[in-house]
Amino acid sequence: MRHPDLELDLLRAFVAVAETGSFTAAADVVHRSQSAVSQKVLRLEEILGRRVFDRTSRMLGLTPDGERLLVAARQMLEFNDRFLRGWREPPASGTLRLGVSEDFIPGQLPKLLARFGRLYPDVHIALMTGLSCNLLEAYDADRVDAVIVKRSGANGRGRVIWREPLVWLASADYQLDFTKPARLVMLAAPCSYREQMIAALDSVRRDWVAACTASSLMGVQAAVAGGLGVTLLGRSFVQEGIQILRAPELWPALPMTEVSVLGEDRAPDLVEPLITFLSQSLAGHDGLTIAA
Template sequence: MITIPTGLDPDLLRSFVLVAEGGSVTRAAMRVGRTQSAVSMQMRRLEELLGQPLLLRGPKGLTPTPHGIWLLDRARRLLAMHDEIFTNFRTPEISGHIRLGCPDDYALLWLPQILAGFAEAHPAAEVEVVCLPSSALLTCFDKGELDITLFSAGSEAPGVQAEALWSGPLRWMGPAARPVHLMRPLPLVLCHTGCAWRGAATQALNRAGMPWRMAYSSASQTGTHAVVLAGLGVTVGLSVAMPAGVRLLGTEDGMPELPVLDIALLMHPGAAAEALASHIRAGFRDQPGAGARAA
């Protein structure tokens, strides 16, 4: 059970979580709509209330102290409960059709829990899920064909400030039963041209001077995994969504490092979109790497 000291405002915890995740008071202030000095005062107030230092400034920005790490985990859970209670009693009844875009790469990983929670809170709303590559989703969003969309940051958002949700490394993946990563040119199994993951993979190989060929392509991650499981090439993806029979490949296998992937959110104004966005934020909030970088 979470014990909260008297007078500990959830707004203090919300600002602390944003600062700890983003490593910056400035970015946190932009997210909560306050000045930088106001958020700094909130952090000092929180440390005074708890009697412990919570943040340390280092070469990469602000990082949580051991007490801050302990608080961060519990603050995320408390805020998720707080937002759920508030939304249930204060959010107007949402109905109608909401168009949600999400890349296939992580739809199965995060959407089931998010959509289940949204349906429970807003049973009269209907959500249409559109699974396309990030570049296509951004085009649809720009045309007004989607109300809200998730996308892999690295694709250019169409003139709108995106909201960072999650950050984590891309990883090379190959079949566990066959060392195809030793073949030259390296057989790649990736999505279509324009995919941010494909661009990251080929750029990393080019920088390392490693010859490669596009052996297979697929419009979905399920398709690329099927080809990898057949022992016909290597692909890239998130380690949290790796099927059995596929193993991670790293620098110890001779593979070049891949960049960090950012998952971000874009939303057109509207009560329905904001209600769904609240559930999406809550769904990502408990994940390691949530909101780690600005999109």
């Protein structure tokens, strides 16, 4: 008995919905209308004879069959993309000296690099991580070929590849006392997070004290998770044991933060595949549920 073929565009629509969590966001990822994406998922379910999503008025989630399909669908799409890339383009190879800021989706970066490594097995990445200001110094001194860094007023360089909202963070069980100055966890100056935190609180005349000064963003996360105080970071820094504070009159609204890449002109044969990969992987992601 011959089984029906699974069409790649159906699988691509399914993966987009699974990763973005909505048909509307998935439509932007695959550049189709929402109704077209919905029809593709329905056609896929018809071919499989199984439901892959549980749909309610309030949520959209994968069924057990959908979870099983997601693993296989990613593998099939990855094989397809890798094959066509190798067929049409000379394979990228060599060593890419890459600097990546601690600001850039800390919980998801290892998965992204793992996927990139499978797609470009001949590219060796010499990875440097740290604060954006230090990575920019390394880039200007030609110690790295490319950097992915936080964009700020003083650093408007490079192409933006990621945006996310800044949020106020505290430990899950942190006890707020608005009768006392806000206890802040921050990096040492100069630091754009520190400057934005102080400016935001000053705008609502909120008193504050520095409860902890850390030398790295990992240190800030640890201090916040331990209950030492409140900080300001991108939403991707939310992890187990840390909550987003929502009290607009006391914790003022914050702008978006941007991450950009520099180095396209230094090693284009190596940097361009990385930028293309990151742009495609991050397109449409809001909740940051990127899977390896």
